Amino acid sequence: MNKLKKMKRYQVGKVWRRESPALVQGRYREFCQCDFDIAGEFDPMIPDAECLKIMCEILSGLQLGDFLIKVNDRRVVDGMFAVCGVPEDKFRTICTSMDKLDKMPWEDVRHEMVAKKGLAPEVADRIGEYVQCHGGISLVEKLSKDPRLSQSQLALQGLGDLKLLFEYLTLFGIAEKISFDLSLARGLDYYTGVIYEAVLLQSPGWAGKEALNVGSVAAGGRYDGLVAQFDPKGHNVPCVGLSIGVERIFCLVEQKMKASGEKVRTIETQVFVATPQRNFLRERLKIITELWDAGIKAEMLYKNNPKLLTQLLYCEKTDIPLMVIIGEQEQKEGVIKLRSVASREEVTINRESLVAEIQKRLSES
Amino acid sequence: MNKLKKMKRYQVGKVWRRESPALVQGRYREFCQCDFDIAGEFDPMIPDAECLKIMCEILSGLQLGDFLIKVNDRRVVDGMFAVCGVPEDKFRTICTSMDKLDKMPWEDVRHEMVAKKGLAPEVADRIGEYVQCHGGISLVEKLSKDPRLSQSQLALQGLGDLKLLFEYLTLFGIAEKISFDLSLARGLDYYTGVIYEAVLLQSPGWAGKEALNVGSVAAGGRYDGLVAQFDPKGHNVPCVGLSIGVERIFCLVEQKMKASGEKVRTIETQVFVATPQRNFLRERLKIITELWDAGIKAEMLYKNNPKLLTQLLYCEKTDIPLMVIIGEQEQKEGVIKLRSVASREEVTINRESLVAEIQKRLSES
The missing domain is CATH 3.30.930.10 (Bira Bifunctional Protein; Domain 2)
Structure with missing residues (x-):
């Protein structure tokens, strides 16, 4: 001893x-x-x-x-x-x-x-x-x-x-x-x-x-x-x-x-990065890097071309509160869609204000 | 499986x-x-x-x-x-x-x-x-x-x-x-x-x-x-x-x-509650309760009548940054002594502003 x-x-x-x-x-x-x-x-x-x-x-x-x-x-x-x-x-x-x-x-x-x-x-x-x-x-x-x-x-x-x-x-x-x-x-x-x-x-x-x-x-x-x-x-x-x-x-x-009707979440992910289009893996990787580097808990599917429905269902099942959606139209206009998974409301915001907007939303919730 | x-x-x-x-x-x-x-x-x-x-x-x-x-x-x-x-x-x-x-x-x-x-x-x-x-x-x-x-x-x-x-x-x-x-x-x-x-x-x-x-x-x-x-x-x-x-x-x-000369601390204690006098256990318990209830990591010796030197040496050895000292004189005047262990500087503050003052000091360090 x-x-x-x-x-x-x-x-x-x-x-x-x-x-x-x-x-x-x-x-x-x-x-x-x-x-x-x-x-x-x-x-x-x-x-x-x-x-x-x-x-x-x-x-x-x-x-x-x-x-x-x-x-x-x-x-x-x-x-x-x-x-x-x-x-x-x-x-x-x-x-x-x-x-x-x-x-x-x-x-x-x-x-x-x-x-x-x-x-x-x-x-x-x-x-x-x-x-x-x-x-x-x-x-x-x-x-x-x-x-x-x-x-x-x-x-x-x-x-x-x-x-x-x-x-x-x-x-x-x-x-x-x-x-x-x-x-x-x-x-x-x-x-x-x-x-x-x-x-x-x-x-x-x-x-x-x-x-x-x-x-x-x-x-x-x-x-x-x-x-x-x-x-x-x-x-x-x-x-x-x-x-x-x-x-x-x-x-x-x-x-x-x-x-009390509260759901028991099994993951801590705050934001999911999705796309409705084919060949948007690289764009999703860029966005998720920005989020990770800002300390935001983000996730995406490990697929080159996932279906949008699969991505939506995954977020609803796991109660991930926010979804970032990038497609051709958004890329062309330099914007991005931000979706609240629970209310299904979507807003379009400027691509460069993405991190700030997400941090604002997460601090409010 | x-x-x-x-x-x-x-x-x-x-x-x-x-x-x-x-x-x-x-x-x-x-x-x-x-x-x-x-x-x-x-x-x-x-x-x-x-x-x-x-x-x-x-x-x-x-x-x-x-x-x-x-x-x-x-x-x-x-x-x-x-x-x-x-x-x-x-x-x-x-x-x-x-x-x-x-x-x-x-x-x-x-x-x-x-x-x-x-x-x-x-x-x-x-x-x-x-x-x-x-x-x-x-x-x-x-x-x-x-x-x-x-x-x-x-x-x-x-x-x-x-x-x-x-x-x-x-x-x-x-x-x-x-x-x-x-x-x-x-x-x-x-x-x-x-x-x-x-x-x-x-x-x-x-x-x-x-x-x-x-x-x-x-x-x-x-x-x-x-x-x-x-x-x-x-x-x-x-x-x-x-x-x-x-x-x-x-x-x-x-x-x-x-x-780099940094010390490896083995405890997280932020404040030590000390006394130079006999029969001050109850007073120390009251103070430590206030600190704990405010979420401050505080400690004291589990002794009815510890020696002041023992208390000082313990703080220096374990690198506890702050010491709260209560004695007869302080109790009479409704004040308390706050000592910075590293610089050995002591200030006298009002008893009721103790928690606020400690929180201020800890947030600055």
């Missing part, structure tokens, strides 16, 4: 999960994820708060509608299990059941805990009281004084850090987006402190009649033990980070665009 | 070569490459010319100094071998020798062909006459009438396409960057038509005393048989493309920046 002890990075790339894929729910085995992580020894909760600020910034920027970030702490989860009377060897399996609370009602989760996993009913009921709590900094303060929960040192440590976190989130101006939620568990074993998960709130405007259940779109937390597991000398590097589910978000953006 | 018969795409990513790496020459087994390819059946040489236009655009944009793109055609190479009298089973091995002409003088390549590969000396001499030819469209025309070379139908086909290519390159305004060079062979077996390779010309301004020999920085060509090899039904998809050697170019850009 290298000697790097501190770093801050983001990465967009492919990641893989070990479990079997469930294509229907959009859970692929190989998928694309955007990760952001801060590694290193720092004063408590400052990098953690920054991760939540970044998550808010990204989700606001994507304009997916209202969202909420649920926050909890693994130490609060474990402390809660301990004071409720969960046997220590059942912590992980009970945690897995709890993780289903975003998809199942408490009654079903309770049934799984008691009937399938052998938890005493009164222990499950005690958990039930906690996992239905959510709120802001006042809930953190209330639970710090909770007669049962405050018996756990672990839970108190977690609650202390959450209090600090909420202070920083208030300064960052995002406290109203964050909900301390005792039902949040997060499946992954390696989390050691604060955990969080962003969920979109239904925005009926574009979700249509069928409610979209996409689960979390971003999640993360503190994982202080993971790096040491991969370091031959076991050196510890505390870490906190977040992941954004790129595929899920793509899927939502696509649905949103479809609902 | 899918039914895609036409496409145009670029990709930046990791690629691998089979041969052993030679780290000294910057030839890694795993490296980063930017590829651009056009696949599909089109009229001759239009996509090929576009690839060369793109190569010129990228290399000009990178401002690496003057460059030249050598162009040849595999059919001209094979035709030349045939008319010079190379036995057909020696085509590939002689081609490999010829490929070394950018690193070795003709005499050494000739020696390899004759002494090691058993080519008749007079055959090698005939090749020698051709491989020392380079020029523009006039050389293409001259060789089309060359008594020996014109006996090969293959060579004539290649020369015909090269003539068309040069016409299009002239229309694209890049003919002066292209040199038809009969010594260009390209090692890879799959090329079937036009081949090209971009080389940087020495620019003594920043190359220093030691001449930089980086070999080619971009290359490509036509490969009409490759897709069919991977299609179970052997369907043919003609292709032409180019690759840009990202690592090599990074290395050159770094050398250029070093030579």
